[in-house]
Amino acid sequence: MTLRIEIDNLAKHFGEIKAVDGVSFSVRKGEVLGFLGPNGAGKSTTMKMLTGFLTPTYGTARLCGFDVLQNPIEVKKNMGYLPEGAPAYAEMTPDSFLRFIADIRGLSGADKLRAVASAAERARIKQVMFQPIETLSKGYKRRVGLAQAILHNPPVLVLDEPTDGLDPNQKHEVRNLINEMAEDKAIIISTHILEEVHAICTRALVIANGKIKVDGTPTELEAMSRYYNAVSVKVVGVESEKVMALLNGLDKVSETELLPLDAGCRAYPVSGQAMVAELSQAIRSQGWEIATLHVEQGHLDEVFRNVTTDQAMQGAA
Ligand SMILES: Nc1ncnc2c1ncn2[C@@H]1O[C@H](COP(=O)(O)OP(=O)(O)OP(=O)(O)O)[C@@H](O)[C@H]1O
Numbered sequence: 051m052t053l054r055i056e057i058d059n060l061a062k063h064f065g066e067i068k069a070v071d072g073v074s075f076s077v078r079k080g081e082v083l084g085f086l087g088p089n090g091a092g093k094s095t096t097m098k099m100l101t102g103f104l105t106p107t108y109g110t111a112r113l114c115g116f117d118v119l120q121n122p123i124e125v126k127k128n129m130g131y132l133p134e135g136a137p138a139y140a141e142m143t144p145d146s147f148l149r150f151i152a153d154i155r156g157l158s159g160a161d162k163l164r165a166v167a168s169a170a171e172r173a174r175i176k177q178v179m180f181q182p183i184e185t186l187s188k189g190y191k192r193r194v195g196l197a198q199a200i201l202h203n204p205p206v207l208v209l210d211e212p213t214d215g216l217d218p219n220q221k222h223e224v225r226n227l228i229n230e231m232a233e234d235k236a237i238i239i240s241t242h243i244l245e246e247v248h249a250i251c252t253r254a255l256v257i258a259n260g261k262i263k264v265d266g267t268p269t270e271l272e273a274m275s276r277y278y279n280a281v282s283v284k285v286v287g288v289e290s291e292k293v294m295a296l297l298n299g300l301d302k303v304s305e306t307e308l309l310p311l312d313a314g315c316r317a318y319p320v321s322g323q324a325m326v327a328e329l330s331q332a333i334r335s336q337g338w339e340i341a342t343l344h345v346e347q348g349h350l351d352e353v354f355r356n357v358t359t360d361q362a363m364q365g366a367a
């Protein structure tokens with residue numbers, strides 16, 4: 051599988067601020083990398099260096115084998131970039147803006163018309179093509195930015211918060227579009243929406259204070275949650291305290307807690323291992339009947355908080 055993006059010890063310092071502080075990772079064709087991190091983590095700055103809009107303080111990045119500093123034109127030819135906030139020329143219409151971008155991309159004649167029509171279709175902006183961009187809603191503005199990024203069908207897409215400001219239906223459509231394009235491209239998206247990681251990303255990278263904290267698949271990230279493989283259970287006609295006492299005696303259970311609203315109890319596993327089979331077996335062997343049983347998946351928001359809060363960062367330093 052081909053490496054399309056290679057980032058090697060990349061850093062950007064603004065005076066005292068180490069916005070990006072020695073970051074390395076790569077993205078292959080077919081991968082959709084979710085770039086996560088709190089506000090000010092360094093996501094946009096990394097993307098700006100990768101796309102040649104900011105010069106690194108040190109380190110470098112290659113896109114389709116071209117170095118951002120040595121071959122800036124080749125880099126720009128091979129990527130589509132949706133910058134933070136999706137800037138566009140407010141007084142232009144999407145039609146004239148996309149034609150203008152097509153000219154810059156060196157497209158002309160039938161190729162240009164085809165590219166504009168196809169990008170407009172895929173970004174679902176056909177109905178607003180002749181309305182000034184400044185009069186468009188936030189969501190449509192973002193889609194115009196997206197159409198601009200995919201216009202020349204580039205092998206690499208760098209999308210800075212592509213679904214920010216979109217309503218749930220539009221979010222769904224943009225995620226579908228990214229999924230459709232994923233197979234033959236390498237895509238980086240930054241996002242604050244953790245559910246997006248599962249919906250579109252093959253891999254996620256969490257960055258905080260300019261440094262990478264976690265790099266793994268969505269499932270690997272979830273496995274870092276204390277809720278991963280935890281089991282919530284309610285037994286018919288038996289007090290939850292009694293159920294908890296039984297479960298606490300099992301080897302695979304590390305601790306238990308009472309759930310509010312008479313919902314039973316939750317057992318947490320030792321080292322995240324699966325334990326639902328042993329647990330239900332133990333309950334049945336008492337002659338008890340299970341009313342509800344639910345295996346937890348792991349909470350990404352909890353993992354995100356744990357790896358990006360001050361305490362976690364002090365621990366990592
Ligand atoms: N031109 C600049 N001059 C000085 N500081 C800057 C500049 N650009 C970015 N920064 C700082 O660099 C840090 C990283 O900013 P960046 O925009 O990359 O964060 P981000 O992860 O994209 O955050 P958000 O989720 O809010 O978009 C912040 O502390 C920001 O204030």
Ligand SMILES: [Mg+2]
Nearest residue numbers: 093094095134
């Ligand atoms: Mg940003």
